[in-house]
Amino acid sequence: MIPFELTILGCGSASPAKERNPTAQYLKWGDRSFLLDCGEGTQMRMLHYGLKSSRIEHIYITHLHGDHFFGLIGLLTTYGMLKRTSPLKIFGPPGLAAIIELQLELTGSVLSYILEFITWESSFAKIYEDEQLEVFTIPLSHRTPTCGYLFQEKPGLRKIVRHLVESLKIPVEQLTAIKEGADFAGSDGVVHLNETITEAPRAIKRFAFITDTVYLPSIAPMIGEVDLLYHESTFNNENADKAISTFHSTAEQAAMIAQAAGAKRLLIGHFSAKIKKDDLGALLSEATNVFNNTILAEEGLKVEF
Amino acid sequence: MIPFELTILGCGSASPAKERNPTAQYLKWGDRSFLLDCGEGTQMRMLHYGLKSSRIEHIYITHLHGDHFFGLIGLLTTYGMLKRTSPLKIFGPPGLAAIIELQLELTGSVLSYILEFITWESSFAKIYEDEQLEVFTIPLSHRTPTCGYLFQEKPGLRKIVRHLVESLKIPVEQLTAIKEGADFAGSDGVVHLNETITEAPRAIKRFAFITDTVYLPSIAPMIGEVDLLYHESTFNNENADKAISTFHSTAEQAAMIAQAAGAKRLLIGHFSAKIKKDDLGALLSEATNVFNNTILAEEGLKVEF
Numbered sequence: 113m114i115p116f117e118l119t120i121l122g123c124g125s126a127s128p129a130k131e132r133n134p135t136a137q138y139l140k141w142g143d144r145s146f147l148l149d150c151g152e153g154t155q156m157r158m159l160h161y162g163l164k165s166s167r168i169e170h171i172y173i174t175h176l177h178g179d180h181f182f183g184l185i186g187l188l189t190t191y192g193m194l195k196r197t198s199p200l201k202i203f204g205p206p207g208l209a210a211i212i213e214l215q216l217e218l219t220g221s222v223l224s225y226i227l228e229f230i231t232w233e234s235s236f237a238k239i240y241e242d243e244q245l246e247v248f249t250i251p252l253s254h255r256t257p258t259c260g261y262l263f264q265e266k267p268g269l270r271k272i273v274r275h276l277v278e279s280l281k282i283p284v285e286q287l288t289a290i291k292e293g294a295d296f297a298g299s300d301g302v303v304h305l306n307e308t309i310t311e312a313p314r315a316i317k318r319f320a321f322i323t324d325t326v327y328l329p330s331i332a333p334m335i336g337e338v339d340l341l342y343h344e345s346t347f348n349n350e351n352a353d354k355a356i357s358t359f360h361s362t363a364e365q366a367a368m369i370a371q372a373a374g375a376k377r378l379l380i381g382h383f384s385a386k387i388k389k390d391d392l393g394a395l396l397s398e399a400t401n402v403f404n405n406t407i408l409a410e411e412g413l414k415v416e417f
Numbered sequence: 418m419i420p421f422e423l424t425i426l427g428c429g430s431a432s433p434a435k436e437r438n439p440t441a442q443y444l445k446w447g448d449r450s451f452l453l454d455c456g457e458g459t460q461m462r463m464l465h466y467g468l469k470s471s472r473i474e475h476i477y478i479t480h481l482h483g484d485h486f487f488g489l490i491g492l493l494t495t496y497g498m499l500k501r502t503s504p505l506k507i508f509g510p511p512g513l514a515a516i517i518e519l520q521l522e523l524t525g526s527v528l529s530y531i532l533e534f535i536t537w538e539s540s541f542a543k544i545y546e547d548e549q550l551e552v553f554t555i556p557l558s559h560r561t562p563t564c565g566y567l568f569q570e571k572p573g574l575r576k577i578v579r580h581l582v583e584s585l586k587i588p589v590e591q592l593t594a595i596k597e598g599a600d601f602a603g604s605d606g607v608v609h610l611n612e613t614i615t616e617a618p619r620a621i622k623r624f625a626f627i628t629d630t631v632y633l634p635s636i637a638p639m640i641g642e643v644d645l646l647y648h649e650s651t652f653n654n655e656n657a658d659k660a661i662s663t664f665h666s667t668a669e670q671a672a673m674i675a676q677a678a679g680a681k682r683l684l685i686g687h688f689s690a691k692i693k694k695d696d697l698g699a700l701l702s703e704a705t706n707v708f709n710n711t712i713l714a715e716e717g718l719k720v721e722f
Contacts, residue, residue, distance in 0.1 A: 153458040207523040218512040
C-alpha cells in the first residue's frame with residue numbers, strides 16, 4: 113500500500129501573519145507529487161522543507177484569491193529557469209490561465225516544458241484520471257468560483273485466496289482474469305464463483321481538500337469516507353457571523369462536515385490572522401467537541417495516511 | 418540632517434536559493450518610506466523585519482523579471498484588505514500596470530486607496546519631485562526594458578552666518594529671502610553679497626539603485642557622487658562571460674562603476690544562486706580590489722547613510 117504524505121506549506125488566510133504563510137500543501141504519493149494551491153512564497157517554502165518541486169506533476173488551484181495562487185507564476189518561471197522538461201498540468205478556475213499567460217508573455221518567459229491548463233466549471237466532476245488515481249472537483253460556496261478537490265486511489269485487483277490456487281489447480285493464465293472478477297470453472301466441471309475464491313482488493317485511500325467555503329452541508333456526501341479531510345476553519349465560534357459574511361467556515365462547522373461525511377480524520381487550517389498561536393488550542397476544542405479525530409495544520413506539519 | 422536607512426529584504430537573483438530572497442529593499446527617510454523592487458514574499462519579509470509596509474508612499478520597479486516584481490500584487494491586495502487609505506504611486510516599466518490590473522479585476526479585488534502607475538520609458542529623466550526629494554530613472558541594459566533609480570534630497574536653504582545677523586542688524590523679515598540667495602542692503606547703504614553673509618546649505622544625500630544590468634560605464638556620470646550606490650553583482654570574475662551573455666554584472670564591474678561615479682560607498686547584491694554564502698568573501702575581494710568601501714548585501718542588513 114502506497115502511503116500518502118501531506119506537508120502543510122502554509123496554514124494562514126488572506127491577511128499575512130508573521131508565523132503563518134498563505135495556503136499551499138504538498139501531496140506526495142509514492143514517487144508522485146501534487147501541489148494544492150500555491151500562495152505567495154510557496155516555492156521558497158518547498159526549498160525550506162526540502163520538498164522536490166521538480167517532482168510536481170499537477171497543481172490544483174481552488175480559486176482566484178491571492179492567498180491561494182499568487183505564488184504560482186514564480187514557480188512556473190523558476191521551472192523554466194531550471195529547464196524542467198516534464199509536462200505540467202494546472203487545474204483551476206476560469207481566468208487563471210489568462211493571468212499566467214499575460215505574465216509569461218510580458219516577462220519574456222520561455223518555458224522549457226509543456227504547460228496545460230485544465231479549467232473547471234464549478235460542479236462535482238471527475239477532472240483527472242490515470243491508472244492509479246482519480247481527481248474530482250467539489251463545488252464550494254465562496255465569494256468567487258471555488259472548487260475543492262477529492263483525490264482517490266483506483267481500486268486494485270481482487271486477491272485470490274492463496275491456498276485455493278493450489279488446491280483448485282488454477283492455471284497461471286487464468287489468474288489475471290480471476291483477479292479482475294471472473295469465475296473459475298475447474299477441470300471437474302465445478303464453477304467457483306469469483307467471490308468464493310477471491311478477497312476484496314485493499315481499501316483505497318482518499319483525501320479531500322476543501323478551501324475556501326461557507327458551511328456547506330451538501331458537500332459531505334461528495335467527500336464521503338475519506339482517510340483525511342482538510343477543511344478550512346478560518347474562524348472560531350465567537351466569530352461565526354463573520355464566517356457567514358465572508359463565506360468562510362468555523363472549526364466547528366468543519367467538524368460537522370467531517371462527521372457528516374464519515375471522514376476518518378480531519379485537518380483544519382486557513383486560520384484568521386486574528387487567531388493567535390496560543391488560541392489555536394481553543395479553536396481545536398471547538399472542532400473536537402463535534403469530531404474527535406481532528407488535528408491543527410501548522411507550517412511544515414507532515415500528515416501520513 | 419535626516420538619515421536614510423536602507424534595509425535589504427532580498428539579495429538573491431532569479432533562481433531561488435535557500436538562504437536568499439529575491440530583490441526588494443526598503444528605503445526609510447525620516448518618516449517617509451519607499452520600496453525598491455518587490456520580489457515574491459516581500460510583504461512577509463517586511464512583517465518579519467518589523468518594517469511598516471503601510472508607510473510606503475512609492476514603489477519603484479526596475480524591470481519585468483519575476484524576481485523583481487512577483488510580490489507586488491500580493492502587497493497591493495493586502496493593502497486593500499487592511500483598508501489602506503493613503504494613495505500609492507508605482508513607478509515601473511510598460512506592461513506592469515496591465516499585469517496588476519488584470520489580477521485585481523479577476524480576483525475581484527476592490528482597493529481602498531488610489532493606486533497610480535507612472536510608466537517610464539528607458540531614459541535618464543526626473544520621474545518624481547516634491548519639496549524634499551527628486552527621483553530619476555537611470556536607463557540600464559538588460560534583456561528587457563530596465564531602469565535603475567537615483568534618489569536625491571533637495572538642497573536646503575543657505576545658512577546665514579550667525580554673528581552677522583546681529584552685527585549687520587538684518588531685519589527678521591529679510592531672513593528667508595537671504596537664505597534663498599538674496600543679497601542684503603544695510604541701513605548704511607552697503608550691499609552685502611549673499612555669499613559673503615551665508616554658508617552653503619548642508620550637503621544633500623543621494624542614493625542610486627542599479628539592478629539588473631550588463632556592465633554599463635555610461636551610467637557612472639548619471640549616478641555621480643552618491644552617498645550609497647547599490648549595484649547588482651550577480652557573478653564573480655570567473656563567470657564574467659556569463660555576466661555578458663545574461664546581461665548582468667560582476668562584482669568587479671560594480672566596483673568600477675562606483676569608482677567612475679565617485680560614489681562614497683558601494684553595496685553589492687543580487688548574487689547568483691551558484692555563489693554560496695562561504696564564497697561571498699572572495700566575491701567581495703574582487704570588488705574591494707577596485708573600490709575599497711564596498712559591503713555585501715545580506716537578508717535583513719540595514720545600511721544608514
